[in-house]
Amino acid sequence: MPSVYFQTFGCQMNSADSDEIRALLAERGFLPCGSPAESDLIVVNTCSVREAAERRARSRIAEFASAKRARAGQRLWVVGCMAERLGDKLKEEIPGVDLVIGAKRMERIGEAIEAHFPKGIDVGADTGGVAKIGISRHLPPIFSKTAVTDFVPVMRGCDNYCAYCIVPYVRGNERSVPYESVESAVKEKVDAGIKEITFLGQNVNSYNYNGIDFPELLSKIAETSGLARIRFTTSHPKDCTERLIEVIASSGKFASHTHLPVQAGSDRILSLMNRKYTASRYRCLLDMIRTRLPRADITSDIMVGFPTESDAEFRETLELLRAARFTTAFMFAYSKRAGTAAASMEEGISQAEKMARLTELITLQTEITREIYEKAVGEELEVLVTERQQKRDLAWMGQDAGCKRVLISC
Numbered sequence: 011m012p013s014v015y016f017q018t019f020g021c022q023m024n025s026a027d028s029d030e031i032r033a034l035l036a037e038r039g040f041l042p043c044g045s046p047a048e049s050d051l052i053v054v055n056t057c058s059v060r061e062a063a064e065r066r067a068r069s070r071i072a073e074f075a076s077a078k079r080a081r082a083g084q085r086l087w088v089v090g091c092m093a094e095r096l097g098d099k100l101k102e103e104i105p106g107v108d109l110v111i112g113a114k115r116m117e118r119i120g121e122a123i124e125a126h127f128p129k130g131i132d133v134g135a136d137t138g139g140v141a142k143i144g145i146s147r148h149l150p151p152i153f154s155k156t157a158v159t160d161f162v163p164v165m166r167g168c169d170n171y172c173a174y175c176i177v178p179y180v181r182g183n184e185r186s187v188p189y190e191s192v193e194s195a196v197k198e199k200v201d202a203g204i205k206e207i208t209f210l211g212q213n214v215n216s217y218n219y220n221g222i223d224f225p226e227l228l229s230k231i232a233e234t235s236g237l238a239r240i241r242f243t244t245s246h247p248k249d250c251t252e253r254l255i256e257v258i259a260s261s262g263k264f265a266s267h268t269h270l271p272v273q274a275g276s277d278r279i280l281s282l283m284n285r286k287y288t289a290s291r292y293r294c295l296l297d298m299i300r301t302r303l304p305r306a307d308i309t310s311d312i313m314v315g316f317p318t319e320s321d322a323e324f325r326e327t328l329e330l331l332r333a334a335r336f337t338t339a340f341m342f343a344y345s346k347r348a349g350t351a352a353a354s355m356e357e358g359i360s361q362a363e364k365m366a367r368l369t370e371l372i373t374l375q376t377e378i379t380r381e382i383y384e385k386a387v388g389e390e391l392e393v394l395v396t397e398r399q400q401k402r403d404l405a406w407m408g409q410d411a412g413c414k415r416v417l418i419s420c
């Protein structure tokens with residue numbers, strides 16, 4: 011049987027896309043392989059969001075490409091967002107790459123795979139059933155890491171064009187997955203034993219399929235029997251409405267967690283970023299969420315060093331962080347991405363200054379996170395246990411109803 015090794019960079023959407031490719035390859039008889047050296051096919055799923063993400067992917071691809079020469083017949087595929095940005099130039103840059111499939115082709119990935127591994131010809135038995143376009147299927151158990159949680163993409167692409175962001179260029183315009191496909195994917199997964207589903211989209215709140223918007227999709231899916239918990243990510247603050255929060259508050263099926271990327275605390279910077287909200291509007295949104303969902307974890311993405319950000323404006327971000335008290339946050343230094351609106355702005359901040367701001371931001375958030383976690387000492391949490399710790403095999407891992415990861419030693 012042929013085997014495949016996956017290396018996935020980037021966000022949860024990329025993880026879901028890798029799962030989709032795994033499922034298509036499994037239908038063609040491929041088995042998972044834990045070692046790149048021993049696999050017949052290596053798939054590298056790439057991210058373009060920051061320069062460092064591309065650097066990491068490039069060096070891994072180069073590593074695979076040079077090791078590949080020692081192994082006759084091995085194939086190396088590069089897929090995802092960097093594959094979209096660079097296209098076949100990647101093949102020239104790194105000899106040894108056999109195929110490049112960009113992120114915009116993910117909905118038609120079944121056709122690409124069929125072109126290279128026609129069912130029933132190259133490998134394995136034909137399991138029947140043509141790949142459904144644009145929706146993730148349940149993975150054969152041999153491929154899945156955990157049998158209780160899974161992703162379902164509900165929309166792809168982004169129309170927001172935040173000034174710093176490459177995603178709209180590499181993922182394309184917003185497209186919503188038909189409601190019927192979302193519903194059947196959820197049912198199929200729940201029947202296979204999945205307890206928790208995370209709906210994915212660059213901005214899930216933009217979901218709209220034949221008049222069904224995101225709050226309606228959530229209330230319909232919440233009726234699914236056997237489904238214990240629903241999560242979703244990411245919500246753009248400009249589109250996070252009271253109605254959405256009402257839907258979440260009205261059913262016990264939703265995780266008590268909202269990821270709401272704020273990016274910055276200065277109105278001038280938010281406007282330059284094209285985020286379409288102010289810091290005070292964002293704080294009102296937090297107040298509304300905390301009134302309806304007092305125990306909810308709120309998490310965020312924050313960026314420092316956007317072009318022209320002054321020290322005083324950076325301090326406004328720190329101020330917002332102190333007020334918001336996010337449970338955790340992903341924090342980044344601005345990275346220039348060619349082709350975006352911000353790429354043509356004069357930065358006016360040294361790399362050293364950006365790094366100093368990032369360190370200060372992380373120090374503050376770490377302190378807030380520690381205080382929030384300390385407050386939870388002695389509390390009883392409902393935890394969905396997902397997997398056994400792999401390296402030390404000491405504990406079970408899981409997640410509470412919010413965003414907190416939990417280790418249970420036993």
Ligand code: SAH
Pocket residue numbers: 059060174175176177211212213244245246271273311312313342343344345346347
């Ligand atoms: N769709 C999501 C975010 C996708 S990218 C949203 O709108 O919230 C994830 C995070 O990466 C962003 O929230 C942002 O904080 C960060 N990011 C995006 N582009 C970046 C860049 N050029 N430099 C640094 N961080 C960036």
Ligand code: SF4
Pocket residue numbers: 168169170171172175176177178212213246
């Ligand atoms: Fe990027 Fe903004 Fe779209 Fe998020 S909403 S993916 S940050 S352009």
Ligand code: F3S
Pocket residue numbers: 019020021022023024056057058059090091176177180181
């Ligand atoms: Fe990266 Fe593409 Fe996700 S750029 S963050 S993998 S949408």
